Amino acid sequence: xxxxxxxxxxxxxxxxxxxxxxxxxxxxxxxxxxxxxxxxxxxxxxxxxxxxxxxxxxxxxxxxxxxxxxxxxxxxxxxxxxxxxxxxxxxxxxxxxxxxxxxxxx
Numbered sequence: 001x002x003x004x005x006x007x008x009x010x011x012x013x014x015x016x017x018x019x020x021x022x023x024x025x026x027x028x029x030x031x032x033x034x035x036x037x038x039x040x041x042x043x044x045x046x047x048x049x050x051x052x053x054x055x056x057x058x059x060x061x062x063x064x065x066x067x068x069x070x071x072x073x074x075x076x077x078x079x080x081x082x083x084x085x086x087x088x089x090x091x092x093x094x095x096x097x098x099x100x101x102x103x104x105x106x
Contacts, residue, residue, distance in 0.1 A: 004052065004093055008086045011049060015076035031066040056092055 014023045030046055041047070050063040062068050076082045 005086060005090050007045075007048070008052070008089055011045070011072075012076040012082045012086070015073045027069060028066070031069055052089060052093075055096070056089060 014021075014027070017024060019025075019028075027046070030044070046063055053061045053063055061072065063072065075085060
């Protein structure tokens with residue numbers, strides 16, 4: 001759970017920063033229409049974050065287009081909303097883990 005929460009807090013920090021920093025430029029490049037290489041797709045931060053968002057029941061958020069990135073950027077600028085999103089994500093992950101019998105808990 002700590003990794004998941006740290007990943008989302010870092011992502012919020014990056015979204016609130018200036019758009020000219022390398023991390024934001026990389027996000028813009030990722031969502032541009034460049035041709036990806038053949039083969040197995042790499043597991044990137046946007047893919048991981050999108051998978052996390054899909055698991056949230058209460059929101060319809062995704063991270064697949066530039067518009068989705070801008071929507072998350074607006075949420076990140078409002079810190080109470082962003083912290084609520086991170087907390088909801090953490091609770092969803094904890095609930096899923098406690099419901100999973102293979103989670104390693106006895």
